[in-house]
Amino acid sequence: MTRRRWVAVACLALLLGAVAARPLARAAGRFLVETDAPERADAIVVLTGSYPDRILEAAALYNEGWAPRLILCREPENAGFRKLAALGVRVPRLFELNRSVAEQLGVPAAAIAVLDRPAGSTTTEAEVLLAYARQQGYRSILLVTSKYHSHRAGRIYRHLAGDAVRIVVRPARDDDFQPEAWWRDRASARRVAIEYQKLLAFLLVDRWRFSPLPPVTPAPP
Secondary structure, three states: HHHHHHHHHHHHEEEEEEEEHHHHHHHHHOOOOOOOOOOOOEEEOOOOOOOOOOHHHHHHHHHOOOOOOOEEEOOOOOOOHHHHHOOOOOOOOHHHHHHHHHHHHHOOOOEEEEEEEEEEOOHHHHHHHHHHHHHHOOOOEEEEEEHHHHHHHHHHHHHOOOOEEEEEEEEEOOOOOOOOOOHOOOHHHHHHHHHHHHHHHHHHHHHHOOOOOOOOOOOOO
């Protein structure tokens, strides 16, 4: 085969790859987004992370009447926050900002609970939240997070909840993530790469390390 033909074949292969890559990239973006139909639940849970898209979604769900209360998760404090505290500098934490936004959007302070224990990952956050939900007697929660995080969060929470707590996943409507065109901006591309890494870690490691809640025992008649 002549050099010219090799070049033509290589160009054709690159063209076919580019044509095939875009549908695959769209599918990869859509796979990360899970959206359940809203339904009545015992509480709305706002996962730590992106702000303010998640709390906007949670407040909207509350005002639409889907649940009577909000639960805010508490993020761990890093060395920077500890240094500020030692210097006497007070800055609001993310859960405090979320609570302020929720109250300004019409959620009564009495309807907002903040978990006492911080968590450093989605899995440990799920453990803390589901233990609290079980303690409170909740049987269903609306799980609010960002679009790109919704599939993995739903998998983790359903795995740990078992049959004890029903999980309904509600990604934030005001999240900027575009599953059909995530590769066009660097921040979204980075999120997609990290999400797939974390999803793989859950499927291969964490799902075997963390056990579901025991089933709810019916009360005696």
